[in-house]
Amino acid sequence: MKNIFLLSFTAVLFTACKKDDQPLYNATIKAPLSIEFDNIAGSANLQLNTATYTNVAGEIFNVTLLKYYVSNFKLTDVNGNIYTVPQDSSYFLVQEGVTDNVQLSVPEAEYKTLSFVVGVDSLRNTMDISRRTGTLDPAGPAADMYWGWNSGYIFFKLEGTSPASTSADHVFQYHVGGFGGYTTPTPNNLKTITLDLSARGTAKVKAGKETNIHLMVDILKALNGNTNMSFATTSMIHSAAPAIPVANNYMDMFRHDHTEN
Amino acid sequence: MKRIYYLISIVFVAGLWACNKDLPEIFIGFQQPENFTQPAYHFSTNNISQKGFELGRKLFYDPILSANNSISCGSCHIQTSAFTHHGHSVSHGINDRMGTRNSPPIMNLAWNTSFMWDGGIADLDLQAIAPITNHVEMDEMMPGVLAKLRGSSQYRTLFKNAFGSDDISTNDFLKALSQFMLMCVSSNSRYDSIMRHDAGKNFTDEETNGYAVFKQKCSACHKEPLFTDNTFRNNGLSVSSVNDEGRYLVTQQQTDLYKFKVPSLRNLSFTAPYMHDGRFLTLDAVLDHYTSHIQPTPNLDPLFLQNVQPGIALSMPERQSLLSFLKTLDDHHFLTDARFSEQ
Structure with missing residues (x-):
């Protein structure tokens, strides 16, 4: 009797092991994954127009517009498999107060790394006009995110007012663009952001539910960092070279906060 | 003998009449002049058709492209001046605002590898966006132009005939303009x-x-x-x-x-x-x-x-x-x- 019991117990154990070996995820099935770009200013939620903030230079300012492209999403699962979101559905425009959510459809897996580009890559920046649809349409959503005189997309726009700014109405406008140029090399402000999700929660993407990766995007880090921007010395940035310090700063602007599985 | 002269006269007059008659015009698309090099433009993504060219021409001369519908491309690019703005050191655009540069000719653009005096634009299809949106030129927004065109039943028909769709996409709008400009070849000097x-x-x-x-x-x-x-x-x-x-x-x-x-x-x-x-x-x-x-x-x-x-x-x-x-x-x-x- 005792033997039979032991045998049964062992059998149960083996069955359990076998069950564990079975994959939880089916990579042939696509499931929804959203990424939230939650714009903040230091330890405060970003509030357009009304709230005021202070940069490292000690200048008080408000923000009237924040808009940026995120594209070329890539995910790496816990086994090291990389999934690249197809290019044609990989361009999104985040605008504070309008859209902060990127909706993707990716194979089921547990993802530990997220990477994306801030801006529009050089390939798409030089593509035939027929391939510039949706968020990239220069007569549509991209109308104010495009430099017509120097063909190329604006990657990032931060606008507001600061008493320190010497421009008319104390306005500041930081527009970042520059994909490297068609033939002559020009400044390249494309930045790839790679975030490790393991510390604050991997994304367990499965069909039948929606997983959300929640990112905090701290605009103070676009102003403060390697170069501390001052509205008194620089209130207007409208081309690629002067935008280099802002682009270098905003590399550190994105932080993984948590994942809702 | 006299009769022969008479007959010849008749044939000659008939011939003249034939010349004067409005024969159906045969559209000859883009042609590479014998003594020119290969064009730089990507014709593979924009096949020139008669309907597309004619639509492009209509757009080129239509002030609807400017903010207050007052000036067209043709305002500063005048054919009799080889599509430049004769007599103007720099062109005046909408509300007579002055630019800083002389308007260049619309001529043999298929061979250009870049556009504008500074080469800021690398593709002819993207060129028109610059003057349309420039504050001192046409001062319009691209969505504004497309909205005006979409509101016109005449343009909807013309786009449908040229591109098979009356959606009036950014692509079709810009490529129609390119078709007209590409056809402006000067090779008969x-x-x-x-x-x-x-x-x-x-x-x-x-x-x-x-x-x-x-x-x-x-x-x-x-x-x-x-x-x-x-x-x-x-x-x-x-x-x-x-x-x-x-x-x-x-x-x-x-x-x-x-x-x-x-x-x-x-x-x-x-x-x-x-x-x-x-x-x-x-x-x-x-x-x-x-x-x-x-x-x-x-x-x-x-x-x-x-x-x-x-x-x-x-x-x-x-x-x-x-x-x-x-x-x-x-x-x-x-x-x-x-x-x-x-x-």
């Missing part, structure tokens, strides 16, 4: 017919001398047969109070400061004034600049530094023959071709 060995066409002695001067002293930048090498160079103009930094504005490389695109020399008789800011009213003033007034500004092209005095040495006879040769680049047919005119 005396120079061209001589290069193509047309019967009875030859340079005069003075033109022959001028051609030799041109080849020796101008052709390094103004390369045949388009008379530009599509590069950017500083030709030693004094820096005006506008301080237009030229190609530097696009590339932000110090080595591009004060460089501008080498313009074609075709149709020079009709495209005055000259230079990126239209500062020279006559070709004599241009040649005076090259012989005597080159300024040693940053990035001055080394070609101007081969003599003791910066510039190009030209004797009086050389100068006269050169001007005679340059006139052989005038293409009157291009200026009057009804296909390119407002209908």
Whole structure:
């Protein structure tokens, strides 16, 4: 009797092991994954127009517009498999107060790394006009995110007012663009952001539910960092070279906060 | 005998009548002139059709493209001036706002590798966005233009006929404009017919001398047969109070400061004034600049530094023959071709 019991117990154990070996995820099935770009200013939620903030230079300012492209999403699962979101559905425009959510459809897996580009890559920046649809349409959503005189997309726009700014109405406008140029090399402000999700929660993407990766995007880090921007010395940035310090700063602007599985 | 003359007369008159009769026009699309190089434009993504070309022409001459519907592309690009703005050093746009640059000709654009004096635009299909949205030119927004076009049943029909859809997409709008501009080929100057060995066409002695001067002293930048090498160079103009930094504005490389695109020399008789800011009213003033007034500004092209005095040495006879040769680049047919005119 005792033997039979032991045998049964062992059998149960083996069955359990076998069950564990079975994959939880089916990579042939696509499931929804959203990424939230939650714009903040230091330890405060970003509030357009009304709230005021202070940069490292000690200048008080408000923000009237924040808009940026995120594209070329890539995910790496816990086994090291990389999934690249197809290019044609990989361009999104985040605008504070309008859209902060990127909706993707990716194979089921547990993802530990997220990477994306801030801006529009050089390939798409030089593509035939027929391939510039949706968020990239220069007569549509991209109308104010495009430099017509120097063909190329604006990657990032931060606008507001600061008493320190010497421009008319104390306005500041930081527009970042520059994909490297068609033939002559020009400044390249494309930045790839790679975030490790393991510390604050991997994304367990499965069909039948929606997983959300929640990112905090701290605009103070676009102003403060390697170069501390001052509205008194620089209130207007409208081309690629002067935008280099802002682009270098905003590399550190994105932080993984948590994942809702 | 008399009868024969009579018959001949009848045939001749009938022949004349046939010529006058409005025959159905056969649309000949883009043609590569025999003496030209391969075009740079990507025709594979924009196949020129009669309907597309005619729609492009209508758009080109339609002030609906500007904010207050007051000016069209054709306002500053006038066919009789080889599609430049004759008599204007810099063009005036909407509400008579002044720009800082001279409007360049719409001519042989299929061979251009970049657009604008600073080459800021690399694809003809993206070119029209710049003047439409420029504050001192048409001051419109691209979504505004498309909304106006979509509100017009006539345009919806024309787009449907040309592109198979009346959605009026950004792509179809810009490509229709490209189709018109690509067709504006100037290749029927005396120079061209001589290069193509047309019967009875030859340079005069003075033109022959001028051609030799041109080849020796101008052709390094103004390369045949388009008379530009599509590069950017500083030709030693004094820096005006506008301080237009030229190609530097696009590339932000110090080595591009004060460089501008080498313009074609075709149709020079009709495209005055000259230079990126239209500062020279006559070709004599241009040649005076090259012989005597080159300024040693940053990035001055080394070609101007081969003599003791910066510039190009030209004797009086050389100068006269050169001007005679340059006139052989005038293409009157291009200026009057009804296909390119407002209908």
